[in-house]
Amino acid sequence: xxxxxxxxxxxxxxxxxxxxxxxxxxxxxxxxxxxxxxxxxxxxxxxxxxxxxxxxxxxxxxxxxxxxxxxxxxxxxxxxxxxxxxxxxxxxxxxxxxxxxxxxxxxxxxxxxxxxxxxxxxxxxxxxxxxxxxxxxxxxxxxxxxxxxxxxxxxxxxxxxxxxxxxxxxxxxxxxxxxxxxxxxxxxxxxxxxxxxxxxxxxxxxxxxxxxxxxxxxxxxxxxxxxxxxxxxxxxxxxxxxxxxxxxxxxxxxxxxxxxxxxxxxxxxxxxxx
Amino acid sequence: xxxxxxxxxxxxxxxxxxxxxxxxxxxxxxxxxxxxxxxxxxxxxxxxxxxxxxxxxxxxxxxxxxxxxxxxxxxxxxxxxxxxxxxxxxxxxxxxxxxxxxxxxxxxxxxxxxxxxxxxxxxxxxxxxxxxxxxxxxxxxxxxxxxxxxxxxxxxxxxxxxxxxxxxxxxxxxxxxxxxxxxxxxxxxxxxxxxxxxxxxxxxxxxxxxxxxxxxxxxxxxxxxxxxxxxxxxxxxxxxxxxxxxxxxxxxxxxxxxxxxxxxxxxxxxxxxxxxxxxxxxxxxxxxxxxxxxxxxxxxxxxxxxxxxxxxxxxxxx
Numbered sequence: 309x310x311x312x313x314x315x316x317x318x319x320x321x322x323x324x325x326x327x328x329x330x331x332x333x334x335x336x337x338x339x340x341x342x343x344x345x346x347x348x349x350x351x352x353x354x355x356x357x358x359x360x361x362x363x364x365x366x367x368x369x370x371x372x373x374x375x376x377x378x379x380x381x382x383x384x385x386x387x388x389x390x391x392x393x394x395x396x397x398x399x400x401x402x403x404x405x406x407x408x409x410x411x412x413x414x415x416x417x418x419x420x421x422x423x424x425x426x427x428x429x430x431x432x433x434x435x436x437x438x439x440x441x442x443x444x445x446x447x448x449x450x451x452x453x454x455x456x457x458x459x460x461x462x463x464x465x466x467x468x469x470x471x472x473x474x475x476x477x478x479x480x481x482x483x484x485x486x487x488x489x490x491x492x493x494x495x496x497x498x499x500x501x502x503x504x505x506x507x508x509x510x511x512x513x514x515x516x517x518x519x520x521x522x523x524x525x526x527x528x529x530x531x532x533x534x535x536x537x538x539x540x541x542x543x544x545x546x547x548x549x550x551x552x553x554x555x556x557x558x559x560x561x562x563x564x565x566x567x568x569x570x571x572x573x574x575x576x577x578x579x580x581x582x
Numbered sequence: 583x584x585x586x587x588x589x590x591x592x593x594x595x596x597x598x599x600x601x602x603x604x605x606x607x608x609x610x611x612x613x614x615x616x617x618x619x620x621x622x623x624x625x626x627x628x629x630x631x632x633x634x635x636x637x638x639x640x641x642x643x644x645x646x647x648x649x650x651x652x653x654x655x656x657x658x659x660x661x662x663x664x665x666x667x668x669x670x671x672x673x674x675x676x677x678x679x680x681x682x683x684x685x686x687x688x689x690x691x692x693x694x695x696x697x698x699x700x701x702x703x704x705x706x707x708x709x710x711x712x713x714x715x716x717x718x719x720x721x722x723x724x725x726x727x728x729x730x731x732x733x734x735x736x737x738x739x740x741x742x743x744x745x746x747x748x749x750x751x752x753x754x755x756x757x758x759x760x761x762x763x764x765x766x767x768x769x770x771x772x773x774x775x776x777x778x779x780x781x782x783x784x785x786x787x788x789x790x791x792x793x794x795x796x797x798x799x800x801x802x803x804x805x806x807x808x809x810x811x812x813x814x815x816x817x818x819x820x821x822x823x824x825x826x827x828x829x830x831x832x833x834x835x836x837x838x839x840x841x842x843x844x845x846x847x848x849x850x851x852x853x854x855x856x857x858x859x860x861x862x863x864x865x866x867x868x869x870x871x872x873x874x875x876x877x878x879x880x881x882x883x884x885x886x887x888x889x890x891x892x893x894x895x896x897x898x899x900x
Contacts, residue, residue, distance in 0.1 A: 367865065371887040375895060377864040418863060455726055459805055459892070460772045461718070472899060476861075486861075490898065503746050504721035538895065542863070 338428055341396050342444075345430070349392065349402060350440060355432060358441035361386050364431040370423055370449030375536045379418045380431045380443075388415035388433040395534045397427035398453055399499060403534035409525025411546050413484030418542035421534050422452035422497065454499045458537060467492040471555050471567035479571055481549040488542045489519060491557045491565065497533040511560060514539050518556045521571065522548025547571050617672035619680045620646075620665075625826060625833040626786035628654040628763070630681060632665075632674065633832045636799045636880050639666055639697060639734045646670055648697040649828055651790065652678050653783055655760020658687040661708075662781050662790045663828075664701025667735065668742045671701025688750070688758055690767060692792025692828060693775045694720040695804070696727040703744040711750035711758070713769045713777035720777075721746045752779055770794065773810035774803065782820060789822035789836060797830025800879035801843050803889045806896045807851050814844050846875050854893045855900075867894045 346355055363381045370376040382388060390407045403421050415433065423429075426449070432442045458464045474488040491514055498511025513533050519526040519541075526545040545553070554568045622630040631651040639645040645666035652661045652674070659678055664671040678686055689705045691712040692698055699720065702710060724746055732740040750756065758765040766782040774793045781790040794813060796802070803810065822836040830839075853871030857863075871890045876882050 365865075367868070371868060371891045375864075375891055379863070379865075420864075451726055451729075455723075460776045462776075463772070467899075492899070500722060501725050502718075502721050503724045504717060509722070540898075 334426075338396065342428065342430065345394060345396060345401055349394070350432070353440055355440040355442045358431075358433065358443045362431055362433050362441055362443040364429060364443045364445045366429055366445050366447050368446070368448060370447055370452075373423050373449035373452030374455050376421050376423050376447060376449055376452065377418065378421055378429060380416055382415040382433060384414055386415065386433070387412075387436060389436055389438075390434045391415055391417060392430075392432045392434075393417075393419070393421070394430040394432070395421050395423055395427055396430060398422065398424045398534045399497075400532050400534055402532055404529050404531045406543075407528045409520075409527060411521040411524035411526045411548075413544040413546045416544065418540075420536040420540050422455075422536055423447050423449035424453040425450050452536075453497050453533065454501065458494050461494075464492070464494050464537075469493065469557075469563065469565040471557065471565055473553055473555060473567060473569045475553070475569065475571075479547040481547055483547065484544045485547050486542065486544055487553060488540070489517065489555050491517065491539045491555075493538060493557075493559060495533065495535060495537045495539060499533070514557050514559050516558045517541065519543070519545070520554045521545045522551030524548070526553075617669060617676050619676040620670070620673045622651075622677050622681070623832040625651075625824065626783070626788045629783055629786055629788045629826075630654075630677070631826050631832040632677065634665070634697070634829065636829060638881070638884060639731065641735060644669070645697065645700075645731065645735050645739065647829070648695075649826060649830070649832065650674055650698070650701070651826060652686065653760065653763070653765060653781075653788075654682045654684055655763035657684065657761025659684050660758060660760055660765055660781075661686050661689045661705065662826075663692055663698040663792070664689060664705060666697035666700050667731070667739050668700060668703035668744075669739065671704030674701060675704050687760075690758075690765075690779070690781055690790075691716060691748070692780070692790065692794075693778050694723060695775070695793065696724075696731060698792070698828065700727075700731065700743055702747070703742050706744065709749040710747050711752060711756065711767060711779075712748045713779045714751040714753040715777040716779075717746060717748040717751065719775065720748075770813050770816070771809055772805040773813040774801070775805045778805070778813070780817070780820070782822065787821065787823035788833075789817075789820055789825045791817070791825050791827055793828035795825060795827040795830075795834075795839060796843055797827045797834050797839055798880050799829035800875075800882050800885045801846055801889070802885045803892050807847050807889070807893045808896065811844065811847050811851070814840055814847075842878065846872065846879070849875055850889060850893055851897065854890060854897050858894070858898055858900075864891055864894045867891075 361383045365379045392405045393403045394401045395403050428444045430444050470492040472490045476485050493514050495513040496509050500509045514531050517529045552568045552570050557565045620632040622632050625631050634646050634648040635643040637643050639647050650663040650665050689710045752767050752769045756767045763785050768780050770778045778794050818837045824833050825836045850872045857867040868887045868890045
């Protein structure tokens with residue numbers, strides 16, 4: 309698998325260099341960073357430019373560095389085995405890896421990340437035959453990992469572990485549907501400093517979210533501190549006739565949070581429709 | 583529950599300040615020995631306000647972007663917010679000395695934001711009052727605020743910011759007697775931030791709202807929009823005749839000045855709810871919500887997208 313090692317690097321260099329207004333030194337630094345991440349997370353596997361197969365979107369200038377919305381679109385015909393999201397310059401760059409199961413109806417994902425400094429975001433998809441395809445987007449935002457995003461700590465702790473699922477008004481078995489899963493959790497990064505106690509607030513975050521529909525896996529997500537407070541996922545799945553959509557989230561203190569909603573249009577009204 | 587502070591008792595704690603003050607003067611050795619007093623408006627007898635620029639902190643305004651003031655009683659002075667840099671705090675102190683022989687015995691912080699509290703450094707040794715949540719909220723943010731000020735105005739301006747200190751936490755209501763002049767300090771549930779506090783001077787019917795009221799400057803949400811709308815309903819019943827907003831003119835009519843802000847927050851909440859109902863995401867909301875308010879406020883583009891983002895994350899849990 310050593311045949312094409314320069315492709316990933318070359319592709320990312322091209323992307324970085326083609327961005328207007330970016331100083332050459334920054335571009336070189338960004339490319340070197342990606343080179344390092346490539347080596348760290350994908351070893352010597354080549355990573356190809358995804359072109360139109362995978363697209364990643366984020367605001368060019370984030371309004372809140374601790375809550376940067378990211379949308380990854382994947383060509384419907386392309387069924388990925390997994391999708392990784394990296395925030396290149398964050399202290400822990402790998403924000404999440406999503407592994408798709410039989411109840412998934414497409415590999416696109418929307419979520420929210422923290423951005424610590426001006427950086428590229430990379431989406432790397434792994435195809436069923438083991439190819440790695442990547443897309444990148446540049447985001448201007450800073451301070452998202454160390455900024456105290458929790459605006460009301462008492463309310464956040466009171467709500468910790470609450471899970472909300474949003475489903476469309478109508479569901480028909482076998483027809484792809486979009487769902488949103490929200491997990492209330494401060495997702496403390498461990499990088500937030502408290503001036504009074506002179507210590508860092510300990511890391512405490514959601515490390516995995518497993519979603520099943522009618523007993524079949526939609527996806528298993530490994531998540532880390534680059535995911536924003538109150539982890540939020542939007543994805544497609546295949547509704548079954550009856551059954552339920554189940555969410556199981558685990559945090560770094562070993563707590564498990566679960567929630568289940570029936571996959572029938574009438575019963576789904578318990579959670580407001582999308 | 584109401585408690586009354588006795589500012590006379592506070593004098594004893596004013597002594598340890600000496601060393602810190604000496605250090606401050608060393609840091610600012612290159613500057614004139616005494617700071618230039620700030621321009622003040624007497625908005626009511628004994629109530630003085632300095633109006634900050636309606637702008638983001640920048641070199642051309644030296645970080646002077648929030649309103650601050652002081653109230654003079656028969657015996658003592660209370661300071662309400664101290665400005666966005668230690669230097670502004672020193673200039674405020676000079677303004678007090680220029681207007682009265684009475685001494686400040688309490689500094690009241692209306693909330694945690696750096697444009698209102700970084701001048702606290704000039705009031706070492708004087709007790710600081712604030713919302714019961716202020717200490718923790720500012721402790722978690724001060725380092726980020728300090729870094730931002732350094733980026734905006736340079737390391738020299740940010741030098742000497744005082745460690746977080748809240749000596750008189752206010753859980754609900756506290757009265758401060760300045761000598762024949764009672765100030766009522768009221769703490770509110772989460773609105774603009776989770777540590778908003780107002781100061782009401784009963785003698786003249788003047789209400790210092792802190793950033794619970796923005797005038798001309800678009801409101802900035804660092805708490806939650808629904809909570810703020812509820813607090814506005816409560817504030818409206820305060821029997822004041824005039825208010826001093828956190829940003830805007832030195833004095834505005836009460837309670838009429840609340841109307842524009844209530845309208846903005848209502849439009850924001852309704853707009854975000856519409857996007858949520860239609861299944862849209864944050865980006866869709868940022869692109870459209872409250873657009874009809876754009877021409878009515880200053881700094882709209884600096885804050886509206888953030889307000890929409892925060893409100894989206896708040897309301898999607900409804």
